[in-house]
Amino acid sequence: MRLSKFFMPLLRDDPKEAEIVSHQLMLRSGMIRQASSGIYSWLPLGHKVLRKIEQIVREEQDKAGAIELLMPTIQSADLWRESGRYDVYGKEMLRISDRHDRDMLYGPTNEELITDIFRSAARSYRDVPRILYHIQWKFRDEIRPRFGVMRGREFLMKDSYSFDLTVEGARRSYNKMFVAYLRTFERMGLKSIPMAADTGPIGGDLSHEFIVLAETGESEVFCHRDLIEKTAPEDDIDMDGDLSPILSEWTSKYAATIEKHDKERFEAEVPKKSRISARGIEVGHIFYFGTKYSVPMNCTVQSADGQQVNLECGSYGIGISRLAAAIIEASHDENGIIWPEPVAPFKVGLINLKSGDKATDNACEDLYNRLQNASIEILYDDTDDRAGAKFAAMDLIGLPWQLIVGPRGLKDKLVELKDRRTGKRDSLSLDEAINRLVP
RNA sequence: CGGGGCAUGGCGCAGUCUGGUAGCGCACCUGGUUUGGGACCAGGGGGUCGCAAGUUCGAAUCUUGCUGCCCCGACCA
Numbered sequence: 001m002r003l004s005k006f007f008m009p010l011l012r013d014d015p016k017e018a019e020i021v022s023h024q025l026m027l028r029s030g031m032i033r034q035a036s037s038g039i040y041s042w043l044p045l046g047h048k049v050l051r052k053i054e055q056i057v058r059e060e061q062d063k064a065g066a067i068e069l070l071m072p073t074i075q076s077a078d079l080w081r082e083s084g085r086y087d088v089y090g091k092e093m094l095r096i097s098d099r100h101d102r103d104m105l106y107g108p109t110n111e112e113l114i115t116d117i118f119r120s121a122a123r124s125y126r127d128v129p130r131i132l133y134h135i136q137w138k139f140r141d142e143i144r145p146r147f148g149v150m151r152g153r154e155f156l157m158k159d160s161y162s163f164d165l166t167v168e169g170a171r172r173s174y175n176k177m178f179v180a181y182l183r184t185f186e187r188m189g190l191k192s193i194p195m196a197a198d199t200g201p202i203g204g205d206l207s208h209e210f211i212v213l214a215e216t217g218e219s220e221v222f223c224h225r226d227l228i229e230k231t232a233p234e235d236d237i238d239m240d241g242d243l244s245p246i247l248s249e250w251t252s253k254y255a256a257t258i259e260k261h262d263k264e265r266f267e268a269e270v271p272k273k274s275r276i277s278a279r280g281i282e283v284g285h286i287f288y289f290g291t292k293y294s295v296p297m298n299c300t301v302q303s304a305d306g307q308q309v310n311l312e313c314g315s316y317g318i319g320i321s322r323l324a325a326a327i328i329e330a331s332h333d334e335n336g337i338i339w340p341e342p343v344a345p346f347k348v349g350l351i352n353l354k355s356g357d358k359a360t361d362n363a364c365e366d367l368y369n370r371l372q373n374a375s376i377e378i379l380y381d382d383t384d385d386r387a388g389a390k391f392a393a394m395d396l397i398g399l400p401w402q403l404i405v406g407p408r409g410l411k412d413k414l415v416e417l418k419d420r421r422t423g424k425r426d427s428l429s430l431d432e433a434i435n436r437l438v439p
Numbered sequence: 440c441g442g443g444g445c446a447u448g449g450c451g452c453a454g455u456c457u458g459g460u461a462g463c464g465c466a467c468c469u470g471g472u473u474u475g476g477g478a479c480c481a482g483g484g485g486g487u488c489g490c491a492a493g494u495u496c497g498a499a500u501c502u503u504g505c506u507g508c509c510c511c512g513a514c515c516a
Contacts, residue, residue: 009449011449011450011451011466012450012451012465012466012477013450013451013452013465014450014451015450015451016445016450016451016452016509017445017508017509017510018509019509019510027450028450034508036507036508037507037508037509091440092514092515109516138516140515140516142514142515143440143513143514143515144440144510144511144512144513144514144515146509146510150516151515151516155516157516209516282515282516283516284516285516317516318516319516321516322516351475353474353475354474354475357474385477386473386474386475386476386477386478387474387475387476387477388474388475388476388477388478389476389477389478390475390476390477391475391476391477392476392477393477395476404475406475407475408475409475416475
């Protein structure tokens with residue numbers, strides 16, 4: 001993409017409404033624009049990041065055997081009356097009526113809808129287990145939206161729902177999602193730590209929050225140092241095998257958010273040098289809730305011995321739009337964003353230091369074409385801004401690599417490759433630069 | 440929802456107290472000089488001062504009502 005043809009409105013100053021760094025940087029880098037309180041448009045740069053995150057989540061769900069579908073944003077109130085949640089949910093639920101005065105709502109979550117879908121299709125124990133998921137926008141009319149997309153009213157979520165015949169089966173589904181989540185966040189360059197959590201209004205008795213550590217995170221968390229140093233299971237893990245050892249490995253050490261923190265237990269269980277107290281952001285939440293919806297909504301299958309059995313269920317969320325902000329909170333410096341490569345909107349920013357200079361233009365065009373042909377995502381700053389402005393803009397938007405081309409280096413047939421994270425620059429020939437960028 | 444604050448060009452702000460017909464920096468356009476970390480000079484374009492009613496010869500400024508947005512708290516992926 002040529003910057004001169006792209007749509008990326010940068011701001012030099014922080015808009016005054018932005019309080020936290022991810023919100024400031026998302027606005028300044030032209031990723032998002034506020035439409036109204038807690039509701040955002042995703043501009044091209046932000047949209048690319050959102051899609052990258054979404055795709056990683058999708059791949060890890062698929063790998064765990066979950067099956068993608070898509071449910072609507074607008075739901076009928078009838079299903080919610082059936083589960084009993086219509087009157088319980090409160091003002092967070094955006095209630096609307098259609099032209100026939102039917103009660104509708106913009107879905108804050110989808111347990112009712114998926115249960116309705118599943119009960120109408122599943123007849124036999126052979127139809128389970130299944131994990132179904134979708135990636136869809138949700139709306140919760142928060143009393144006070146804040147921090148940009150970190151706590152918006154409209155947000156993009158991945159939601160999975162598991163259906164099993166038995167409690168043991170439901171635990172296996174839960175374990176799959178648990179492991180999938182570890183891998184998902186690690187692929188995005190994040191350190192996530194599963195922490196025991198309240199089950200909240202959804203109910204149930206087994207639940208973990210996945211917390212990403214970030215200095216500017218919103219909640220205070222406490223955990224054993226070993227958990228920070230742990231890495232997620234490898235790519236070759238058998239998701240259909242017994243995952244419970246991994247679960248115990250990750251849940252046997254102390255980890256709690258401030259809400260669940262037990263200071264005495266923390267100090268009793270964890271040696272002083274291993275105690276971590278930090279800040280974090282909740283990016284995922286998994287629940288096992290048994291028959292909470294399958295009983296009132298009569299979601300059953302027939303078992304091998306001929307009985308009608310209510311299914312054992314769980315739900316598993318990942319805040320996709322929130323992750324974009326969480327990644328920035330965890331990865332930035334005073335100059336701007338530092339994208340981990342797997343979620344970067346482009347891999348490389350090509351900086352032409354002297355547009356209009358023939359040798360420089362030619363070298364840039366050559367690099368641009370060759371990298372494009374190698375399927376490298378590249379943003380070419382071909383504008384006639386001054387060098388300093390281009391450096392500042394490229395640092396702000398945080399592409400992992402900057403390829404810097406100017407007359408000074410070209411005299412010796414060299415260009416510079418700068419690593420955004422470390423700031424390290426290497427002078428290389430054009431061919432070497434390309435070899436470094438093409439895997 | 441309780442408490443506090445803000446609303447003036449794309450962004451950041453001054454002007455409001457003390458009423459006289461709108462200004463600054465950045466950004467944008469034109470020309471020139473520049474050109475490796477947010478250049479300089481000159482000349483331009485862009486604003487029903489959130490909305491409505493009122494007071495007044497005259498309202499960004501005073502009064503009343505409304506709306507939107509932000510911050511703290513309670514709540515939350």
